[in-house]
Amino acid sequence: xxxxxxxxxxxxxxxxxxxxxxxxxxxxxxxxxxxxxxxxxxxxxxxxxxxxxxxxxxxxxxxxxxxxxxxxxxxxxxxxxxxxxxxxxxxxxxxxxxxxxxxxxxxxxxxxxxxxxxxxxxxxxxxxxxxxxxxxxxxxxxxxxxxxxxxxxxxxxxxxxxxxxxxxxxxxxxxxxxxxxxxxxxxxxxxxxxxxxxxxxxxxxxxxxxxxxxxxxxxxxxxxxxxxxxxxxxxxxxxxxxxxxxxxxxxxxxxxxxxxxxxxxxxxxxxxxxxxxxxxxxxxxxxxxxxxxxxxxxxxxxxxxxxxxxxxxxxxxxxxxxxxxxxxxxxxxxxxxxxxxxxxxxxxxxxxxxxxxxxxxxxxxxxxxxxxxxxxxxxxxxxxxxxxxxxxxxxxxxxxxxxxxxxxxxxxxxxxxxxxxxxxxxxxxxxxxxxxxxxxxxxxxxxxxxxxxxxxxxxxxxxxxxxxxxxxxxxxxxxxxxxxxxxxxxxxxxxxxxxxxxxxxxxxxxxxxxxxxxxxxxxxxxxxxxxxxxxxxxxxxxxxxxxxxxxxxxxxxxxxxxxxxxxxxxxxxxxxxxxxxxxxxxxxxxxxxxxxxxxxxxxxxxxxxxxxxxxxxxxxxxxxxxxxxxxxxxxxxxxxxxxxxxxxxxxxxxxxxxxxxxxxxxxxxxxxxxxxxxxxxxxxxxxxxx
Numbered sequence: 001x002x003x004x005x006x007x008x009x010x011x012x013x014x015x016x017x018x019x020x021x022x023x024x025x026x027x028x029x030x031x032x033x034x035x036x037x038x039x040x041x042x043x044x045x046x047x048x049x050x051x052x053x054x055x056x057x058x059x060x061x062x063x064x065x066x067x068x069x070x071x072x073x074x075x076x077x078x079x080x081x082x083x084x085x086x087x088x089x090x091x092x093x094x095x096x097x098x099x100x101x102x103x104x105x106x107x108x109x110x111x112x113x114x115x116x117x118x119x120x121x122x123x124x125x126x127x128x129x130x131x132x133x134x135x136x137x138x139x140x141x142x143x144x145x146x147x148x149x150x151x152x153x154x155x156x157x158x159x160x161x162x163x164x165x166x167x168x169x170x171x172x173x174x175x176x177x178x179x180x181x182x183x184x185x186x187x188x189x190x191x192x193x194x195x196x197x198x199x200x201x202x203x204x205x206x207x208x209x210x211x212x213x214x215x216x217x218x219x220x221x222x223x224x225x226x227x228x229x230x231x232x233x234x235x236x237x238x239x240x241x242x243x244x245x246x247x248x249x250x251x252x253x254x255x256x257x258x259x260x261x262x263x264x265x266x267x268x269x270x271x272x273x274x275x276x277x278x279x280x281x282x283x284x285x286x287x288x289x290x291x292x293x294x295x296x297x298x299x300x301x302x303x304x305x306x307x308x309x310x311x312x313x314x315x316x317x318x319x320x321x322x323x324x325x326x327x328x329x330x331x332x333x334x335x336x337x338x339x340x341x342x343x344x345x346x347x348x349x350x351x352x353x354x355x356x357x358x359x360x361x362x363x364x365x366x367x368x369x370x371x372x373x374x375x376x377x378x379x380x381x382x383x384x385x386x387x388x389x390x391x392x393x394x395x396x397x398x399x400x401x402x403x404x405x406x407x408x409x410x411x412x413x414x415x416x417x418x419x420x421x422x423x424x425x426x427x428x429x430x431x432x433x434x435x436x437x438x439x440x441x442x443x444x445x446x447x448x449x450x451x452x453x454x455x456x457x458x459x460x461x462x463x464x465x466x467x468x469x470x471x472x473x474x475x476x477x478x479x480x481x482x483x484x485x486x487x488x489x490x491x492x493x494x495x496x497x498x499x500x501x502x503x504x505x506x507x508x509x510x511x512x513x514x515x516x517x518x519x520x521x522x523x524x525x526x527x528x529x530x531x532x533x534x535x536x537x538x539x540x541x542x543x544x545x546x547x548x549x550x551x552x553x554x555x556x557x558x559x560x561x562x563x564x565x566x567x568x569x570x571x572x573x574x575x576x577x578x579x580x581x582x583x584x585x586x587x588x589x590x591x592x593x594x595x596x597x598x599x600x601x602x603x604x605x606x607x608x609x610x611x612x613x614x615x616x617x618x619x620x621x622x623x624x625x626x627x628x629x630x631x632x633x634x635x636x637x638x639x640x641x642x643x644x645x646x647x648x649x650x651x652x653x654x655x656x657x658x659x660x661x662x663x664x665x666x667x668x669x670x671x672x673x674x675x676x677x678x679x680x681x682x683x684x685x686x687x688x689x690x
Contacts (some may be wrong), residue, residue: 013345030674032071034065034066034070034133034141035066035068035141036066036141037064037066037067037070037141037147037151037171038063038143038144038145038147040059040060040062040063040066041059041060041063041147041150041156041280042438042603044056044058044060044063044159044161045057047080048060048159048162048163053164053166053167054163054167055165056159057163057167059162060159062162063156063157064151064600067143067151067186069503070376071139071634073131073132073133075125076132077125077128077129077132078125078126079123080128080323081121081125081128084120084121084124085143093207102690103515110547111238113360121154122403126476135400140197140291142299146253147623149550151162152183153181153183153184153505154182154183154212155180155627157176157177157180158176158177158180158190159172159224160172161176161177161180161193170197170200170202170205170207171203171204173204174197174207174208175207175208175209175211176192176198177210178189178194178209178210179209179210179211179212181194182210182212184267184589188590189534189535189536190615191465192534192535192536193516193526193534194208196532196534199212200579220240220241220242220246221240221243221247222241223239224236224237224238224239225240227452228240228285237407244332245332246397246542248332251336251599255353266522275393279395284649286385290320290324290327292316292329293313293316293317293320293324294315294328294329294330296309296312296313296329297312297313297327297328297329297428298333300313300329301333301430302362302364303336303364311557316362332335340362341366341369344360344365344369347377347679348369348370348371348374349371352373352374354369361556372645380541381472384605404502404506406525408428408500409426409427409428409429409602410426410427410428411424411425411426412426412601413423413425413593414593418583418595419583419592419593420583420592420593420605420610420611421606421610421611422605422606422610422611423583423604423605423611424507424603424605425563425595425601425603425608426506426604427598427600427601428600429495429498429499429502429570429600429601430495430570430572430599430600432599434495434600435599436522436571436601436642437485437487437488438488438495438626439573439626440488441470441475441484441485441488441489441491441492441520442468442470442520442522443573444478444482444483444484444488445468445470445474445475445478445483445484445520446468448481458526461536461537461539462537462617463529463537464525464529464530464617465524465526465537465617465618466520466523466524467521467522467523468521468523469519469520469523470492470519470520470521471518471519472489472492472496472518472640473641473643473647475488475492475641475644476489476493476644476645476647476648477645477647479648480647480650481597482604486648489648490648492518492520492626493641493644494646495570495626496518496576496626496628496641497515499568499570499602499604499628500513500514500515500630501624502602503566503568503604503628503630504630506604507566507604508565508566508632510606511632513565513566513630513631514632514633514634514636515564515628515629515630515638516561516564516629516630516631516636516637516638517561517628517629517638517642518626518627518638518641519616519626519627519628520625520626521621521623521624521625521627522622522624522625523579523618523622523623524618524621524622524623525576525577525618525619525620525621526615526647529619530619530620533617533619534616536605536614536617537578537579537616537617537623538614538615539613539614540558540584540588540612540613540614541605541612541614542607542608542609542612543561543564543567543608543629544556544560544561544562544564544565544608545557545560545608545609546559546560547588547609547612549586549588550587551590552585552586552587552609554586554587554608554609554612557685559627563631563636563690564629564631565607565631565632566604566605566606566607566629566630567604567605567606567607567611567629567630568602568603568604568628568629568630569581569603569604569625569626569627569628570600570601570625570626570627570628571597571598571601571624571625571626572598572599572626573597573599573622573623574596574597574598574622575622576618576622576623577618577619577620578595578616578617578618578619578620579597579615579616579618580594580595580615581594581597581603581613582594582598582614582615582616583611583612583613584588584614585610585612586609586612586671588612588614597625607629616649
């Protein structure tokens with residue numbers, strides 16, 4: 001009750017169910033200072049988790065507006081304080097020291113100017129922030145790095161689209177889904193959601209609109225390059241010039257957003273930058289040699305040793321025919337470089353004397369601006385970087401080709417073809433008859449009389465599919481009880497050992513692998529529940545660690561099965577819709593490879609963070625797979641496999657013929673199993689693991 005009362009004021013701000021909502025995200029509380037975006041966002045997520053969809057929408061939308069208002073206030077204050085007398089930060093182009101001057105003299109002249117300007121600018125920003133944002137200014141509305149990342153990825157729109165869907169506001173649900181998808185085009189779940197929205201009769205094509213303002217300079221740049229490619233230089237020039245000015249304005253906006261009290265940002269490579277501007281400068285000056293010289297000189301401000309730019313400069317000057325000493329770099333680019341270098345001088349000063357941290361994103365920063373004590377460390381880091389990012393070298397292959405040849409198995413795709421490491425697709429592990437035997441085993445075990453413990457149960461991963469699972473020991477027990485055919489239970493054991501030997505031969509020839517767990521799993525689409533479905537059959541995960549898609553890390557700790565080293569998926573059929581296996585990057589968004597199931601196809605891969613994987617939704621039919629996990633640790637080998645083997649080898653308690661098999665398929669060829677002594681007295685142990 002108290003929670004609902006807390007959200008009631010925001011509920012009153014929502015439009016009535018029948019009233020149209022204004023497009024985009026217009027301010028709900030015009031004229032009022034913005035509230036703390038992080039608190040609004042946290043309250044919105046709590047309302048979302050509680051199923052309070054209307055308060056969740058109000059809170060999340062207000063969080064977006066408050067963040068936008070905070071950004072506008074910072075930009076305005078930054079521009080105002082930049083023009084304040086005495087607040088201009090000192091900056092200078094790098095110059096060679098004279099014979100009578102040393103670095104100490106330059107620093108002693110520069111530091112008082114920096115201190116005076118920094119204090120005046122800080123005072124100006126504080127006063128302006130208090131006027132625009134209320135008491136406390138930007139310090140009251142500080143936003144941490146985690147929340148900044150969430151807003152940059154447009155995560156609030158993902159929650160909004162689901163909340164709008166629950167409120168039956170399909171037009172707004174489609175708009176917020178589209179807004180999120182524009183920034184996350186490889187997001188698997190949103191891709192499915194977008195397809196569902198497009199099929200809904202209540203959603204119009206114009207509903208798919210971007211509620212965030214896209215960067216205009218990018219569209220202008222693309223238009224200019226397109227015109228330039230059609231040899232229409234005169235039409236391209238205005239677009240390219242506009243793109244340059246807009247990009248410089250965007251940099252100023254970014255600067256203003258970075259000023260103020262913020263939590264320490266993670267060291268990560270920032271988007272954008274000026275490294276790609278060289279082509280833009282040169283493209284602007286097509287057909288005008290004077291402008292071309294100015295733009296090439298602008299490029300050389302960033303990269304003085306760039307050979308291509310120097311050759312272009314020589315060519316343009318030769319075409320001009322006479323020296324023009326008045327030509328120099330563009331004034332706007334000179335101002336940009338001066339200001340950037342001045343800011344970097346301050347940042348490096350803070351690193352050297354105040355213990356701050358700073359990772360320079362630009363390779364063009366002159367060495368003279370970096371304190372001497374830091375140059376050696378930076379040089380070592382740059383030398384290490386390419387080696388640290390090299391992909392892992394493939395393991396040397398020994399006799400796996402011979403093993404595959406003896407088994408009649410074909411390597412269909414290797415790790416390179418699957419865009420990853422330690423993953424492979426092998427075909428031919430089962431004949432169609434063997435697939436039929438195992439499919440019949442799964443069907444018989446799922447019948448109510450078999451009492452396998454799985455019949456009629458919904459999948460643990462999605463409510464839209466039914467789940468049937470069978471372990472090797474349960475199959476052996478059912479076979480002994482006459483509920484399933486012994487032929488299928490025996491084949492289940494033999495096939496699991498076949499997969500283990502092939503996986504060891506291919507991935508781990510010098511270190512033995514042991515079966516850790518074997519599971520025959522079937523998933524069936526529930527009829528009548530597929531039309532509005534927006535989930536996966538099995539979410540993206542790794543098999544031996546807890547995957548954190550936001551950070552790309554995978555924690556090898558419980559509840560994960562940390563002892564699993566290699567995984568295998570042996571498919572039994574393909575007569576169903578959907579259900580393809582896919583691999584992703586550790587972010588669980590970017591799909592790197594996709595595999596279609598078929599009878600006798602094995603997908604084997606290492607179980608760690610290098611191979612996150614999931615399964616697309618099964619929307620029709622029944623998908624059956626033999627899932628196996630292997631381990632290097634002998635103490636984690638599957639004891640139930642040994643018990644099942646011994647149970648199937650035990651002689652019948654009563655003399656007579658063996659119970660006829662219920663399997664219609666012929667008995668597959670297999671090695672003769674040795675008989676062992678009966679272990680009557682030992683209670684059967686059943687383990688049901690997903």
